[in-house]
Amino acid sequence: MISKKIILTGSFGVGKTSIFNQFIFQKFSDKYLTTIGVKVNKKTMNVKGQELSLLVWDIAGEVTQDKVPTSYFLGASGIIYVMDLSRPLTFDKAEEDTKYLKNLIPGAKLKLVGNKKDLLTESELAETVANIKLPIDSITSAKTGENILELFTSLAEDLI
Amino acid sequence: MTQGNHIREDERALEKLKDILLNKDRAELEELRSILNNQDKLSEKVRPIILSHFDFLKENFSSEYEEIVNTLIDKKLKQSEQELLDLIYPSLGKMISKYVALQMTTLKESIESSVKSKFSIGRSIKSMFTGVKESDLIIKDAVVSTIEEVYIIQRDSGLLISSASNQDSMDRDVIAGMLTAIKSFVEDAFNKDAQDLEMIEYGSYKIIIRSYYSFYIAIAVSGAFSATEQFELGTKIDSFAEYKMKLFKGKYDISSEEISLLLEQDFIQK
Known part of the structure; x- marks a missing residue:
């Protein structure tokens, strides 16, 4: 079975851990996030007939990505960068952060995610997405679980 | 006789009377002065008193001063x-x-x-x-010191290359990831001279870690584990890594199961 490391990152309070918990059954307590700033868990998927083991590193939110220990990112094959659609400040930093991450792990596939879709109306969502400079790969709601599995499946397909 | 002559006569009489009455006291006072001002004489007089008090203290020190001494010792110990x-x-x-x-x-x-x-x-x-x-x-x-589990883990990604264990543990991929996260955290937080985390200890468990260029080996040991045993295990891990590196030429073309068998043979005591 192929194993891949995926990092789940972004500003604090954007819903990374909620996405993580929606995707993976909890094995480790969230206290690890506040102690060492990361929590690791695994999900096995079958993508295009290929068994794939995704090791997801849920990294505690920092104001900017350069505050996260660089060693947490090393060796990652995929990056899920999460923004909070209800907080414009979180996508203001996205351009700089994703540039930093691409530079640090050049080979990694990046997915830009707008989370907390459930907090916006259809018109607000359309207006918000139009205002984000970067192309969003996925619009999710960790609360309802909408598009979470699709997000990971899409990334897994990119990794095979 | 005038009145003034009378007064002088009285004073002389008084002086005479004083001489008669106080003569002995004055002599004793003079004797005391001479003792006080002469160290040898004073010492001669005081010595028996001090010696007698010493004898008293020898007999009664604990009952007389125990409380004070204990209080002082307590205070000094705390300080x-x-x-x-x-x-x-x-x-x-x-x-x-x-x-x-x-x-x-x-x-x-x-x-x-x-x-x-x-x-x-x-x-x-x-x-x-x-x-x-x-x-x-x-x-x-x-x-007994027992090697419970052995992990070979990719150094950067924390992905598990192979493992061996004599017990059912939780998901080893996840353990490898968390172990790498902890290792990275410690090395990032305290690293001053590019050193590696070499051991994690909790209760009677020790996780011995040997880091190499692209991977590291972590061995969980339970029980009494001496420094000599730790050194010997380190040497054993090094020689395994060297041997394994040769097997790894051509980028991990040996399967995880094959490495696991090697680990079991070399480390796990059944």
């Missing part, structure tokens, strides 16, 4: 706790070492005597084939 510990620790360490060595010798002697009195076919055969003394085999059984 100088750290200094005292610094002074006591080295001696304490030596005492403990001596005690442990003595106890181990006693244990060994007792085991040797029990070996003479008890016969075990299995142990005798093992001793015969391995060349290890039966008493050493019994000690090994009594004071």
